[in-house]
Amino acid sequence: MRRNPGISFLSRRKVCVCRPATTRPDSIAPGRRSYGGDSVGKCHGGFSLLELIVVIVIIGIIAGLTTRFLGDTVSGYVTTSIYDQLARSGRLAVERVNRELRNAAPNTIRVSGNCIEFLPLVASASYQDQAVTYAATSTASIPAPILNISAASDRWDVFDLSFTPVAGTNYYLLIYPYGPGSGAGDPYQGTNPGPLVGFQTIDTGTALPAGVTRVQAGASHRFLRHSPVRRLYIATQPVSFCVLGNQLLRYANYGLQAVQPVPPPAGSAQVLATEIQTTDPDIPFTAAFRYQSASLVRNSVVALDFRFMRNDARGNANWVRLYHEVEVANVP
Incomplete structure (x- = not known):
């Protein structure tokens, strides 16, 4: 069926308006014939309102999902960082x-509660437990003073001590502390006899054999008992x-x-x-x-x-x- 020129066609996809073409007789090439019913039209594409709404809804859904995904990713990164x-x-x-x-x-x-306390160890050595004479120097030893074994003393001999006191620092000498709450064996009580006494200095005025050091306490003292391995500890505050x-x-x-x-x-x-x-x-x-x-x-x-x-x-x-x-x- 031939379509009449000048009629508009409306579809879901596009609107086309066709206008008849006018051809001047003198512009017709020789041997060709012009038909007045033929036309050359110009068509303009566009979207319907329904399509626009659908596109907006789809974009909104995608944007929402993307935002949620990115939000969860960032939140997970922040939590991991914490x-x-x-x-x-x-x-x-x-x-x-x-x-x-x-x-x-x-x-x-x-x-006690959410606090813990202790005495930091700075040195240790074996102590002398016998009264002997050192052959190398003909010097009498001074054994560590132990209750019911020897008299109180403010100095005694130790072996292989590697310790250099720091001026202005308080040190303590310990032999076999029983532990906190053990009465006289509690190193924090400072009893005499007891397991702890303040350190004074290193006695350098007596000739002693190599490897023997004479430590001097701050006061005359006796320890409660021998260490099973004859061990003396030096601790700080x-x-x-x-x-x-x-x-x-x-x-x-x-x-x-x-x-x-x-x-x-x-x-x-x-x-x-x-x-x-x-x-x-x-x-x-x-x-x-x-x-x-x-x-x-x-x-x-x-x-x-x-x-x-x-x-x-x-x-x-x-x-x-x-x-x-x-x-x-x-x-x-």
């Missing part, structure tokens, strides 16, 4: 506490680690006290970690430090239980728990 930061900070704190506790003098660790106010603190230079200070009232405090908690809504929490004294079959052990928490931007709590056991190898 865990990593807490774990890194916690590991440094655990390593610091672990290193110092392993060097604690035997039977000097005591725990007590150190405490405490979890207080979401911080792990290290205290030093506050002096020897009969009752464990919680926290120490004086001295220098150093922050080792922050965001540490003393409560946990998910895993039962007892204490940051737990101590098991030594027995015949094992050394003493300190359990560290540190919980770290930080809230993210949405207010969600992110927890990291670090549990570590420290074996104190030193024995009396």
